[in-house]
Amino acid sequence: MGLRRRRAERETPREATPPAYHGPVPILTIDALGRKCPIPIIMLAERIGEVPVGQIIAVQADDVAARTDVPAWCRMKSQDFVAEETLPRGWAFHVRRTY
Amino acid sequence: MAYFDAASTEPLHPAARDALVAALDGGWADPQRLYGTARRARLLLDQARARTAVAFGVRPDETFFTSSGTQAVHLAMLGALSARRRTGRHLVVSAVEHSSVLHTAALHERDGGKVTTVGVDRTGRVDPEEFAAALRPDTALACLQSANHEVGTLQPVTEVAEACRAARVPLFVDAAQSAGRVELPGGWSLLAASAHKWGGPPGVGVLIVRKNTRWRSPLPEDEREGRRVPGFENVPGAMAAAAALEAYTAEMHRDGPRLSALVDQIRERVPHLVEDVEVIGDPVRRLPHLVTFSCLYVEGEALLTELDRLGFAVSSGSSCTADTLRPSHVLEAMGVITHGNVRVSLPRGTSATDVDRFLAVLPGAVARLRRTAGMTSQ
Numbered sequence: 001m002g003l004r005r006r007r008a009e010r011e012t013p014r015e016a017t018p019p020a021y022h023g024p025v026p027i028l029t030i031d032a033l034g035r036k037c038p039i040p041i042i043m044l045a046e047r048i049g050e051v052p053v054g055q056i057i058a059v060q061a062d063d064v065a066a067r068t069d070v071p072a073w074c075r076m077k078s079q080d081f082v083a084e085e086t087l088p089r090g091w092a093f094h095v096r097r098t099y
Numbered sequence: 100m101a102y103f104d105a106a107s108t109e110p111l112h113p114a115a116r117d118a119l120v121a122a123l124d125g126g127w128a129d130p131q132r133l134y135g136t137a138r139r140a141r142l143l144l145d146q147a148r149a150r151t152a153v154a155f156g157v158r159p160d161e162t163f164f165t166s167s168g169t170q171a172v173h174l175a176m177l178g179a180l181s182a183r184r185r186t187g188r189h190l191v192v193s194a195v196e197h198s199s200v201l202h203t204a205a206l207h208e209r210d211g212g213k214v215t216t217v218g219v220d221r222t223g224r225v226d227p228e229e230f231a232a233a234l235r236p237d238t239a240l241a242c243l244q245s246a247n248h249e250v251g252t253l254q255p256v257t258e259v260a261e262a263c264r265a266a267r268v269p270l271f272v273d274a275a276q277s278a279g280r281v282e283l284p285g286g287w288s289l290l291a292a293s294a295h296k297w298g299g300p301p302g303v304g305v306l307i308v309r310k311n312t313r314w315r316s317p318l319p320e321d322e323r324e325g326r327r328v329p330g331f332e333n334v335p336g337a338m339a340a341a342a343a344l345e346a347y348t349a350e351m352h353r354d355g356p357r358l359s360a361l362v363d364q365i366r367e368r369v370p371h372l373v374e375d376v377e378v379i380g381d382p383v384r385r386l387p388h389l390v391t392f393s394c395l396y397v398e399g400e401a402l403l404t405e406l407d408r409l410g411f412a413v414s415s416g417s418s419c420t421a422d423t424l425r426p427s428h429v430l431e432a433m434g435v436i437t438h439g440n441v442r443v444s445l446p447r448g449t450s451a452t453d454v455d456r457f458l459a460v461l462p463g464a465v466a467r468l469r470r471t472a473g474m475t476s477q
Contacts, residue, residue, distance in 0.1 A: 037426075038438040042396050042474055065417075065426040065437045072436045073395065076377055 021085040026058035026094055027051055033090055037065040041073050044095065048079065051097050056082060062090030070095070101453040102412045105296075106248055106276060106389055106444035109347075112298030118342035119300055122335035130332055131322070140334050147337035154344045155283065155290065157307055163327040164337045165304035168275045168293025172199040174306055174328065175271050175289040177317035179240045180207060183269070187237025188212040193225045193254070194432035195247050197273055201428070204242075212239075222381040223252040223433045230255075231262035238268045245277040245284070249416045249429040249442060250380030251389035253281070260286030269312050278305075279347040280355060280387060288312040294340035297347040298447070303336040350447055351387075358445045359387035361454045365443060366390055372462045379435045389444040391416070393430075397439035397468045405464045406441070411457055414442045439465075 028051050032040035040061040051057045059070065067084065070093040074081035080096035102110065126143040128136035145159070152162040165171040180190065192204050194216050204214045215233045219225055225243060234241060241263050246253045256272055263270040269288035277283065279297030283290075289312060294303035306327060308314045314327070321329035362385075366378050375395035394402065399417025406413055416427030417440040426437035443457070 036398075038396050038398060038472065041438065042472055045396065046473075046475065068426060068431045068434060068437050072377075072434055075434075076375070076395065076436070 023083050024056050026056040029058040032061040036063050037069050040066045041069050048097050053097050056094050056096050058092045058094045060092045100410050103443045104412050104414050105446035108295045109298045112343040114346035115299050115339040115343035119335050119339035122338035126334035144334045147341040150341040163306045163324045165306050165328050168304040169199040171291035171304035171306040175291050176203045178314040181317050182313035182315040183239035187239050189238045190214045191233045191241040193217050195219050195429045219432050223247050223250045227255045227258035230259050234266040234268050241268050242271045245274040246386045248276045250391045251386040252381040253384045256284040280351050299340035299343035300336050303340040355387040362390045373465050391442045393436040394439035394465050396474045399440045401468050409460045415440045
C-alpha cells in the first residue's frame with residue numbers, strides 16, 4: 001500500500017499542479033465538458049446575455065480546440081477574454097461581457 | 100461537381116498524361132544499365148531532370164526525384180541534420196510547417212536534438228526578425244515553407260534566407276504549395292516539392308540540394324539518384340512531372356491572376372453573405388488560388404459534407420475532419436477559430452460561374468447547420 005502511494009505521488013510531479021485561479025469570480029458557469037467544438041462556443045454565445053454587462057461568465061470544456069476557439073470568439077465578437085483556468089479535467093474559460 | 104481542393108492535389112494535367120504514357124513505353128528499362136533500351140531510359144530521366152532544374156532555376160546535378168513530396172522533406176531535413184551533426188543539433192522550424200516537417204522535427208527531438216519553433220502572426224506569417232533571432236551557433240538547419248498550405252499566406256523566404264546566410268545556417272524550403280504557381284525566392288540551400296500539386300502524377304517528389312550544401316544520407320547506402328534517393332527510378336513519373344511543371348508554370352503565368360481575382364471575390368463577398376465569419380490568412384501576400392475562412396457555430400465536417408452534397412469539393416482544417424482529434428496546428432498557431440473551417444483552393448481553369456454558384460449556396464448551407472446545432476440568436 002505504502003509503496004503504491006509513493007509511486008502515485010511520483011507520477012504527479014509538483015510542477016504539473018496548475019496555479020490557483022485568483023481572478024474575479026464568474027457569476028455564471030456553463031458546463032460543456034465532454035462536448036466537442038463548436039458546442040462550447042455555441043453555449044457561450046447563447047448564454048452570455050444572461051450575465052449583466054461587465055460581469056464574468058465561465059465555460060468549462062475539455063475539447064482542446066476550445067483553448068483556441070474561446071479567445072478567438074472573444075476577439076471576433078469584441079467580448080473580453082479574461083483567463084483560462086486549468087481544471088482537473090479540461091479548462092474553465094472566463095469571459096467578461098462587454099456589451 | 101466543382102473541384103475546389105487543388106491544394107490537396109491538382110487534377111492530372113493532359114501534358115503529364117501524354118508524357119507518362121510515352122515514357123511508360125519508351126522509358127521502362129533500368130536507366131543504370133548500358134544497353135540501348137536502358138540508355139533510352141537514362142536519356143529520358145536526364146531530360147526530366149534538366150527540365151525540372153530549369154523550372155526551379157537550379158542545376159540538373161542539384162535536382163533529384165523522390166517517391167513523394169513527403170520523402171523529399173524527410174531526406175532534405177534528415178540529410179542536412181546528419182551532415183551538420185558536428186556543428187550542432189539545433190533545428191529551427193516555423194509553427195505552421197506541413198506536418199511532414201513537424202514530424203521530422205519531433206523525430207529529431209526524440210533522437211536527442213533540440214528544436215525551436217518560431218510562431219506566426221494572426222495572418223500565419225513568420226516574422227523574419229524573430230526567425231533570425233532563433234538561429235544559434237549550434238543551429239544545424241532552419242526550415243520555412245514558401246507558402247502555407249492551409250491559409251495560403253506567403254512566407255518571407257527572401258529575408259529569412261538572408262538571415263540564414265549571415266548566420267551560416269542552411270535553409271530548407273518546403274515549396275510544395277507554391278511550385279509551379281508562384282515564382283520562387285532564392286537564397287535557400289535545400290528544397291522539396293511534390294509533382295501532383297502542379298498537375299503531375301502522384302508518387303513523384305523533387306528534392307533539391309544546392310552545391311556547397313552539406314548533406315549525408317540518413318538511409319542505408321544506395322547507388323540510385325546520385326546516392327541521394329534510394330530505389331529504382333520512376334522514369335515515366337519523372338518525365339510526366341517535368342512536362343506538367345513546364346505546362347503548368349506557363350499556364351499559371353496567364354491563369355494565376357484570373358484565379359487570384361476569383362479568390363479576391365470570395366474573400367470580399369463571404370463576410371457580406373455569411374454572418375459571423377472570418378476570412379483568414381494574408382489578403383495580399385498569398386497564394387493566387389487559395390482562400391480559407393471559418394464560420395462560427397458550425398462543425399467543419401458537417402459543412403464539408405453539406406457542400407459536397409451541393410456539388411463542391413473543399414477541405415477543412417477543423418479537428419473533426421483530420422485524422423487526429425486536435426484542431427489544425429496552423430489555425431492554433433494563428434489564434435483563429437478552428438471550427439467551421441473551409442479551405443477553397445482553385446485548380447487551373449476554374450470558372451467564374453462555379454465560384455458564383457459556390458457563393459450562392461454557402462449562406463444557406465451555413466444557416467441550415469447553425470439551426471441544426473441549436474443556434475437561436477446570432
